[in-house]
Structures are given as C-alpha cells and as structure tokens.
Amino acid sequence: MLGPLDRLLGRQTPSHGALAVVTGAGSGIGAAFAIELARRGGKVVCSDIDEVAAQRTADAIQERGCGAVAVRCDVSQVDDVHALADQAQEWFGVPPTLVINNAGVGTGGEPIGDVPLDEWVRTLGVNLWGPIHGCHVFTPILRESGPSGSPKGIINVASAAAFGAAPGMAAYNVSKAGVLSLSETLAAELSGTGIKVTVLCPTFVKTNIVESGLQAGRISEESSQLATKLMRWTGFSAAKVARMCLDANDRGDLYCMPQLEAKIGWNVKRLAPGAYTRAIGMVSRTRH
Numbered sequence: 001m002l003g004p005l006d007r008l009l010g011r012q013t014p015s016h017g018a019l020a021v022v023t024g025a026g027s028g029i030g031a032a033f034a035i036e037l038a039r040r041g042g043k044v045v046c047s048d049i050d051e052v053a054a055q056r057t058a059d060a061i062q063e064r065g066c067g068a069v070a071v072r073c074d075v076s077q078v079d080d081v082h083a084l085a086d087q088a089q090e091w092f093g094v095p096p097t098l099v100i101n102n103a104g105v106g107t108g109g110e111p112i113g114d115v116p117l118d119e120w121v122r123t124l125g126v127n128l129w130g131p132i133h134g135c136h137v138f139t140p141i142l143r144e145s146g147p148s149g150s151p152k153g154i155i156n157v158a159s160a161a162a163f164g165a166a167p168g169m170a171a172y173n174v175s176k177a178g179v180l181s182l183s184e185t186l187a188a189e190l191s192g193t194g195i196k197v198t199v200l201c202p203t204f205v206k207t208n209i210v211e212s213g214l215q216a217g218r219i220s221e222e223s224s225q226l227a228t229k230l231m232r233w234t235g236f237s238a239a240k241v242a243r244m245c246l247d248a249n250d251r252g253d254l255y256c257m258p259q260l261e262a263k264i265g266w267n268v269k270r271l272a273p274g275a276y277t278r279a280i281g282m283v284s285r286t287r288h
Contacts, residue, residue, distance in 0.1 A: 013250035014153030014196055018042035019092045021084065023075050023134060024103030026053025029157060029205060032238035033100050034068065035061060036246060043067035045088045045096070048103070049074045075103045075130030081137045095145035098249075101134035101179075102157040108169040120171045127175030128182075131156045135186055142195050153196040153249045156183045160203045160262040163269050166280060176201075187254050198249040201266070203259045205241050 020037045024030035026048030034044045038061040046061070048054035051072035061068035069091050073084040088096050104127045107119060135154065142152045161169060162176035183199035190197055241258050248256035257263045269276045 012151045014098050014151045015042070015246040015250050016040045016151075018044075018098040018153075019088075019094065019096045020098040020100065021045045021047060021088045021096050021138070022100045022102060023047045023073060023084075023130065024157075025057050026050045027057075029200075029202075029238045029241055030100070030102040031057045031060075032242035033102060033155075033246070034058075036239065036242045037098070038064060038066035038068060040246070041066075042098075043092065045069055045071055045084070045091060047071045047073040047075075047084055073103075075101070075133055076125035078133045078137070081133040085137050085141060089141070095141050096138070097142070097145075097151065098153045098155075099134060099138040099142065100155045100157070101131040102155075103130050104157060104175075107172050111168055112170045115171055123171040124175050124178075127172065128178040131179050131182055135182060139186065139190070139195075143190070143193060150194050151196075152194060153198065154186065154190075155198045155200060155245060155249055156186075157200045158183070160201050160257070160259075160265055162201055164265055164280070165277065184254065196249050196252045198245060198253055198256050200241070200245045200256045200258075201262055202236065202241050202257070203262045203265075205236055205238055 015037060018037055018040070020034070020042050022030050022034045022037070022044060025034045025044070025046035030048070031046075034046050034057050037044050044058075044061060044067070046054045046057045046068055048057075048070075049072065051070060054070035054072065058068040058070040071084055071087050073080045075081060085096075105123060107115075107123045135156070139154065142154065145152075156179050158179040159172075159176040161173045162180040165173050180199055180201065183197055187197035236258055244258045245256045255266075257266060265276075
C-alpha cells in the first residue's frame with residue numbers, strides 16, 4: 001500500500017489506479033487480484049476461460065462502484081490472448097498498465113511414466129504457455145506505451161512447486177518452474193524500463209484448484225485429500241496472497257513468497273540441493 005509520504009509526494013505504483021488485465025479471474029487468486037485492484041482504484045479486465053465465472057467477478061467489482069469487464073480467454077491459445085489485448089485496449093481507451101498472468105490448472109498424483117502425455121500437454125498449455133503467451137503479447141504493449149519509468153507491472157503466478165519438485169507432481173512442477181525462469185528472464189530484459197516484474201510462489205492457498213482438478217480427473221483422490229488438509233492447516237486466503245503480491249510488485253520485488261515455508265524451502269534447496277531432493281523423496285516414500 002502507498003504510505004503517507006508516497007501520497008504526499010504524489011508517487012505512483014503499478015497496483016494503484018491500474019488499468020489491469022487479470023487472467024484466471026473467475027475464481028481463487030485471480031478473482032482476489034481483480035477485486036483488490038479495484039479496491040486500489042483500478043479498472044480491471046477480468047479474463048477467464050469460463051466467461052460466466054469471469055462475469056461474476058466483474059459484477060462483484062461493479063457492485064462496489066468500480067470499473068470491470070469480463071472477457072473470455074483460453075490462455076493456451078495465443079490468438080485468444082491477442083484478442084484479449086485488443087479488447088482490453090479498446091475498453092480502457094489506452095494500453096493496460098498492469099498484466100497478471102494467473103490462469104492455471106492443478107494436476108498430480110502419478111509418477112513420471114504413468115502421467116498420460118495428454119495431461120502433460122494440457123498442464124503445460126495452460127500453466128506455462130499461458131504466461132508465455134501473456135508475456136509475448138503484453139510485454140511489447142507495456143514497453144512501448146507511455147514514458148520510460150512510468151509505473152507498470154507484470155505479475156506471473158507460479159508456485160513453490162517451481163522449486164519444490166515434490167514427487168507425483170511432475171507436470172505441475174515443470175510448468176511452474178518454467179514460469180519462474182520466464183519471470184527471471186523477463187525481469188532482466190526489462191531492467192531500467194520502469195516495468196516491474198514479480199513472480200508469485202505461494203505454497204497452499206485456500207482456493208478451489210484442488211477440487212476442480214479432482215473433478216476433472218487431473219488430481220488423484222489421495223493427493224486431493226492431502227492438499228485439502230494442508231490448505232486448511234497452513235493455507236493463506238487468496239485475498240491475503242493477492243495483497244502481498246501486489247505490494248511486492250509495487251516495491252519492485254522479483255520474488256513474492258507469501259508463506260514462511262516457501263522461503264525456507266527456497267533457501268534450503270539453494271544451499272543444499274542434493275540433501276533437499278533426498279529428503280523430499282524420503283517423505284514421499286513414507287507417505288506411501
């Protein structure tokens with residue numbers, strides 16, 4: 001949030017008064033991002049493959065007297081993302097200032113070799129190609145619009161799975177690791193442009209992603225039960241995660257790891273990668 005000194009000096013940040021595009025805005029973290037951005041005085045394009053869900057989020061924002069519109073978009077299809085950018089610019093009347101590549105699907109429960117290849121294709125199509133398409137389409141728009149140094153931002157939603165490498169979650173892990181690397185590369189390329197890049201790496205967030213994955217047959221019953229328990233015990237609310245991530249982007253932080261266990265896992269993995277991998281493998285075998 002802007003502090004008193006920031007307001008006094010007229011400083012701006014990407015999340016305040018943003019013209020924002022949020023993918024996967026129909027529920028969970030995406031809906032929380034959209035609502036929080038509206039609360040910060042922004043206008044929001046709420047995008048989701050489920051247009052009815054996107055409209056619910058837009059309606060919730062409009063009921064608060066803020067500007068929002070729902071747009072259907074399948075982020076795995078680059079033509080949809082180009083159309084999203086066109087519709088956003090038409091609705092705003094100017095280019096967007098903040099893009100949040102959030103859309104994602106959950107999957108897990110089977111080891112490499114047992115995971116069907118079509119599940120790899122589906123997971124990577126949404127979780128990895130979605131952010132790739134979002135960055136590919138929107139980065140030039142942000143880079144070319146407005147003066148250098150003006151407050152603009154890109155947030156890519158990854159996961160602690162990006163570096164956690166938990167067994168039985170290969171497709172999900174790989175997709176999120178790709179988003180982490182994409183974000184780090186983009187941040188380096190945009191250094192000095194005024195466009196702030198943040199990658200969100202939470203552990204468990206209280207959303208419907210596990211339930212949706214179970215219903216679609218992408219997450220096993222055992223994995224679903226474990227994830228649901230961990231969400232209940234250690235998970236943050238989507239609203240809290242969205243607030244923390246927007247604040248991190250405002251500060252110019254590349255990494256946003258809301259929970260303590262994410263920070264611990266990140267540091268242990270970096271300091272002792274071999275020991276970390278052996279330990280997580282032992283924990284997995286104990287569970288089975």
